[in-house]
Amino acid sequence: MDTDYLNHVVTVDSTELYNLMTLYGDDVWGYAYAITKNRELSKDVAQEVFIKAFYKIHTFRGQSSIKTWLFAITRNVALNELKSSYLRRILLFERITSREVTPSAETAFLHNQAAAEIWDIVMKLSIKLREVLVLDLEHDLTIKEMAKLLGLSEGTVKSRLYRARNAVEKEWKKREERGR
């Protein structure tokens, strides 16, 4: 679907909104999950993002791609959700439960074992490293797009990405050695 016309519209109708969700819904959900690490919350965040996009579409004027614009909304909504005290309790609970020997949420629904292992490592990174890595790995955002989205300098994004990749590789090697 060509989304260039969205630079010039003031409103979108339900069909166009539905098409946008079909095109970017999974990505928005995935990015929300990378921030929140909570599947149920990611669902709520992703829906909220498209509701906001529906009402704010007139503010999109092609200053970025529609995907980056939706990601910026996702980030705002997800971080606002994380700030609520209610969620802090949930996160704390998640941290405690993740120490259990049961497979992590990501591992459980990934079929490829190696991929599952790597995602497990990625999701255990700090949010600042995890976020840039997921945007680079899964969503192919350029350094410039990430810098704009995250409000950081390109240098900082590069540095975080470098540290994130290193951290994953280091932990991956460690796990492999342990498995031998």
Next chain:
Amino acid sequence: MKSTKPDWYLEVKGSFKGNFTSEMKENVIHHVRHKKKSMKQLTFLKVSFSTMIGICAIVTLILLWGGIANSFQSYKSAASGQPQNNELKPTVNSTEKNKLTFTKEPVIIPNTNIELWEEYESRFSRLSTSSVDLQEVIDLNGRDSYLIYTKSDEKGKAVFQGLQLAGVSKPGELLELGYGSMDNVEWRESQAFGENLYTLSGQCGPNLICTFLLTVEDENINFRYMLNSEGYEVDLDGDGIAELIATTDSGFDNKVYIIKKRNNEIVWADVNSALDAESGDSVTYEPQRQTFKLSTHDGVRYYRIGKGMNQLVQVKK
């Protein structure tokens, strides 16, 4: 950093898909349709003549009642010898409104413009100036310099930045800050959080300021804190220790944070939240007057931290 993506990306990419289901799509569509319907109903009510009459009548009654109540209040104040509410005085809210909530929430810290550097990566690395191609040398104070360079052995020719400090870097070497470069660089001493620090700041992107707070010891420079924004150093709460005010207007929202040290830990408070700023509102910090300015569609209001309080109080312009 490697310019190409690592091999393991191929293994992982696409295996972790979000799942925005049809049910979720229907929820969204239902929500916007329902809200549209409500808006239409509201529009109808707005144009309804009888409703307008009713609203006018209620407003008139409220205004009349407000006037009577104010007169009564003025009379009471005058009678008891208390000063009447004077606009020149700060309007201190006795309620919990505009309370600053300081937190050390680790999940949010990286996104609130402050980064705490872990010990293992805190030290500037030393490089020989012969291993770099200098692009620019900026004099900081007649003794120290800020350098922009590329590395001779790197193919990509990424730009790096570093410092040469008298008494710290040896002749023929520089201390590497990292990727990128800054314009309008400033270097000054800092007493933020009651620590002996140095601040290196500059423009590091379009509409983006980077501020590095560093410790300079005998032979080393270490990262201590980093702000992805401007950082104003001021003792707002009057406890004798300077806080940092971080302000940013990049991206979608401009945000203002107060960052302080409490019990040896960095804590921060979101000024936008304390002022209940909504999307479209603007919150800025005015360093000369040490006030926070909230601009909304209703007008402009100014706030200051009450002495010894974790609360913003409204002040007259």
